[in-house]
Amino acid sequence: MCGKMNNQICDTTQLTLRTAGVHPELNSSSAMICLTEFEKNLVDYHEIFNIMTIIMKENNGMGIAGVQVGFNKRCFIMNFNNMLRIFVNPTIVNASQQCNEYIEGCLSIKGYVRKTNRPAEIELEYYDEYCIYNKKIFTGLEAICIQHELDHLDGKLINDY
Numbered sequence: 001m002c003g004k005m006n007n008q009i010c011d012t013t014q015l016t017l018r019t020a021g022v023h024p025e026l027n028s029s030s031a032m033i034c035l036t037e038f039e040k041n042l043v044d045y046h047e048i049f050n051i052m053t054i055i056m057k058e059n060n061g062m063g064i065a066g067v068q069v070g071f072n073k074r075c076f077i078m079n080f081n082n083m084l085r086i087f088v089n090p091t092i093v094n095a096s097q098q099c100n101e102y103i104e105g106c107l108s109i110k111g112y113v114r115k116t117n118r119p120a121e122i123e124l125e126y127y128d129e130y131c132i133y134n135k136k137i138f139t140g141l142e143a144i145c146i147q148h149e150l151d152h153l154d155g156k157l158i159n160d161y
């Protein structure tokens with residue numbers, strides 16, 4: 001136990017990696033994060049994001065969604081080329097016709113891989129960890145990872161493809 005006082009947003013001691021077939025929440029949609037509440041509780045949210053990051057790195061993941069640790073809100077983390085990005089309330093506003101095939105794995109389904117076919121380029125609106133609005137185009141593996149994590153926020157796993 002550390003001395004940190006109670007987190008207002010969720011009980012952080014309950015945040016652990018969730019597994020498909022064991023934790024049905026992985027099959028349900030995550031709720032939008034209220035931005036007013038987010039701005040007021042940045043420290044608490046950052047603690048949650050830190051725990052998500054630790055769990056992602058411990059499991060050699062490239063991304064992790066809140067729901068994968070039992071935090072059923074619309075957020076995910078991506079770690080690409082040692083650049084850590086946090087996405088809150090992400091929405092795809094444009095997607096290319098052209099698609100990329102890729103063999104994906106998932107932290108919540110250990111040892112399972114699945115070939116997916118996703119738009120090669122996406123334009124994403126999201127808020128960062130300081131509640132700053134962003135609109136950015138992603139391509140390549142980043143675009144694939146983001147779409148995988150967005151699926152988690154809608155309760156969809158790679159074995160649903």
Ligand SMILES: [Zn+2]
Nearest residue numbers: 105106107108
């Ligand atoms: Zn996954």
